[in-house]
Amino acid sequence: MSPEALSSIISQTAHDLAAAGEAGQLAEDMIPQKIVVMRPKDRSHGDWATNVAMQLGKKAGMAPRDLAQLFAARLEKADGIARVEVAGPGFINITLDSASAAQVVDQVLAEGADYGRNTHLSGRTLNLEFVSANPTGPIHIGGTRWAAVGDSMARVLEANGAKVVREYYFNDHGTQIDRFAKSLVAAAHGEETPEDGYKGAYIDEIAQRVIDEGKADGVDVLALPRVTGEDGAEGDSEQREEFRRRAVPMMFAEIQKSMKDFRVDFDVWFHENSLYEGGAVDKAIELLRGKGDIYEKDGATWFASTKYGDDKDRVIIKSNGEYAYFAADIAYYYDKRHRDVDPADVAIYMLGADHHGYIGRMMAMCAAFGDEPGVNMQILIGQLVNVIKDGKPVRMSKRAGNVVTIDDLVEAIGVDASRYSLARTSYDQSVDIDLDLLASHSNDNPVYYVQYAHARSKNVDRNAAEAGVTREGADLSLLDTEADGEVLAQIALYPSMVAQAGDERQPHRVAHYLEELAGRYHKWYAAERVVPMPLTDAERQGDAEAVAALEAAKNPEPARAAARLRLNDAVQRIIENGLDLLGVSAPEHM
Template sequence: MSPEALSELISTIAHSLVAVGKAGALTDDLVPPVAKLAVMRPKDRAHGDWASNAAMQLAKKAGMKPHDLAELFAAELAKAEGIASVEVAGPGFINITLDSASAAAVVDAVLDAGETYGKNDHLGGETLNLEFVSANPTGPIHIGGTRWAAVGDSMARVLEANGAKVVREYYFNDHGEQINRFAKSLVAAWAAAAGLGERGYCVETPCDGYKGAYINEIAARVSKEAERDGVSLAALQHADQGLNEKGEPLGEGDSEVREEFRKRAVPMMFDEIRKSMKDFRVRFDVWFHENSLYDSGKVGKAIEELKSRGDIYEKDGATWFESTKHGDDKDRVIIKSNGEFAYFAADIAYYWDKRHRSDNPADVAIYMLGADHHGYIGRMMAMCAAFGDKPGENMQILIGQLVNVMKDGKAVRMSKRAGNVVTIDDLVEAIGVDASRYSLARTDYNSPVDIDLNLLASHSNENPVYYVQYAHARSCNVDRNAAASGITREGADLALLDTTADGEVLAALAQWPSVLREAGDLRAPHRVAHYLEDLAATYHKWYNVERVVPMELTEPEAQGEQAEALRVAKAPEPARAAARLKLNDAVRTVIASGLDLLGVIAPEKM
């Protein structure tokens, strides 16, 4: 019996107690929805298969002592089919022990549902716009963006498993000063390689520019592409030479050579980023360009919308958003006194666009931002409220913490292309996609994480992704051995799954639906990884003591506690062997499903 089924049974009992007048002042309208009636696994299995604090939840509303109300629940629960015993513990906990057949029913539930076991539609009807990674197109994806790629894609998969419609979105910051610095860095690299310093070109990387071998690579590619197209970069004017039509020195905004690099290099970086994401098994539905907000006039329209709502004012020649009206610590400039848009103006337009698109308008806009964006939360939520939306509901902001890459106990800077940072390609080259994605997704994004390259490149039980993948491969091997021995699932008697180890695996399988639901509601894909590790540990323990295929032990093998346990359980009767094979296959199904939600392969052999 699943926790959901128990919650429903407890809800039915609550309404029954109200109907017969035993539940004090409790009325039908005071009984919470089934989803709010907690059913959980006791920390100590001696306390039963499941526990509920429903009586403690409802006692105050009923005007009764929690223990007294729990006794009423216990008496009714004990009558239900599939429940072996019920006890009331402490101030009012209800501890429930299932009979073997009921506990084992989860096996058929898993095998019947296959990969859809645990998936639900409780977030159905909502369109969630999930924006993640969103690195500037000025270089390769660094390790922080790599973490968001792993977490964001896993979160999208988890939300979809809970019935939500998810629009995965990447926001290209291709407007503003960072693009100008990128272009200047490329021009300097090209000029240095071409020996153009004596012609007035700056051949040193600007102090606020971008460094790394990738700059030289992109500069060389732009030069080659321009030459192919018949464009002489050296013949173009740049900021340090030439006069405009009025005879005045050319300024930075008039740099033809810089513009040539910008228009050619930025798409090259877009292509690299797209390829890196695809290779990392991350897909996006929308690749949104910041520049499009300006080109389409959406920035101005969004500001006009706020003005119509009374949240825009003029001061000192600038245009301000009165964000303090909506909880921010200070008002924000959105148009500077020189007429240029402040960066926040694009944020305003971008949120408005997400919520009012003709195609897939977002009910909820989820932003996944780095730790350096923590100060943006106040102004973003104020802007959400100014548009008449609910902060924390229509707009949700998730802040990720830092990633440290370690080797031999020391932080490493191993990038060959990007200087002193670690990129997504560096990490994948070192430990592979599976280990990279799993290690980054298994830790709560609210916490810093250390990536141990030595550990994640090893094939040991200390490596969490190997540990889980090995459980799947081992379950596949059990299937192969069973087939070779003529053992099938025919004639299985699930009531024979009655050992302690059987019970631990059954209980773990029954938890998967609630884990998946919580992972979606809490925006916490790391809960999937933690569950998989617990399930794998339970399965490995079960494998070592309960046999599907008989094992013959030779004298050298018949040594130690493990050999003794294997000897005892080496030859189960056919009905028990078939039941264990079904249990094995149920574990394989859930592990494969869980790994898929994290974008990790479930191997059949290792």
């Protein structure tokens, strides 16, 4: 029996008590829509527990413990429940019979890849924007974390029935692109990097590629005019424009390849420049002007964001006529909500730690368009990543200078370990990536620990096949040992974990769940036999009763061995499902 099924039984019991007038002043409309059941920390207290009587006691005008006794009297008669006990001020502890507890195995195997998936977000389109690094260099470690977390979050939301649009926003308009072009021109001429420019071997590589591509097209890029104006000052010269025109698509292609190699496939690659070229920025500003939220002051154009809770109004067009960055943000949000294809019910932004001060103006803009901040717009702020090797921070990249890139990380520990380690910690906490640990084959390495549980389950399958152990005649009620119960209970929690991970935007819950399941499975593997194993001569030297017990433990009856093999299959399936939500492979051998 799953916790969801048990919750429904408890809910029906509450309604029955209210309808019968047996629970004081309790009325049916006082009963919460969902009754929470939880796993007791002390397994001697039962399989599941609920505090429903403590929630409803005051409303019913009864002592919670007295109300709990009424629940217990009815629940212990329900099919699948072996025992109900009332503890403390009114906790209800429930123990399932072994057959009921094991029903989840049949459910897992029947639903397969769909086990744990639900439809409670169906009919909603969630636009999830993540990574969105400037096309001025390789993806650094912070962007790599967003790639792992963002794609895992998208998978979890899809498992909850949502339509998810994965979107990458290219900042290909503005000063950062100017600085990129200036850096390339300097590198092409063997000059020092401009003070505000970009450094790293990749700048020299891109500069040379631009030169070579130009030659292939019959263009001598370095021969183009480098200066403009009679005074010889450098401006938007033909040479810089040529470097910009050719280099940005090159960097764009590199980023796309890095994402694909990292198993992240975006549905939309959105270019900031298109907002200006298509007039979307001006259109969005005029929409807000029509609502009375735009005004002119000191030669600049302002958004009256304080009307919607921001700490100060924001400039969107500077006094020199240039657009502020925020102007494009306004147009971009409006586009997400009103585009012709897949308009977003919810626009989720995943931003770096340095964007925390941006939340106020973004939410104000959301409200100005008539949307609900925190509902139609949700902003998630990530924290920093520290890469450690030999106990010391890793700062240098072979290609990108004083940063660690996505390619550096993948080269060091692979895609699986990179994705898993970056997604297993809540995005709003900083994380240390220990390269030595994540490259090791030890139980201290969390991704290895989980993947090894899957490989071990596959090995059990192979050994069972060789020994002639089949799944025929399986009696799941024989899954009655403590180790069986621990695994069964964890399996039953998977669907509720998936729902919670989606609702709370916390894909790291998947990793924590898998590690707990792997731990219980490894203990189960050590305690329970599936494939018969003969006793050694030393084991046969004990007293007859001890030898008989050991014989039974190492040579389970066929129905019990078949049941354990099906339990092994269920664990295997859930690990596959869970790792898939994280974009991590489930190896058959390790």
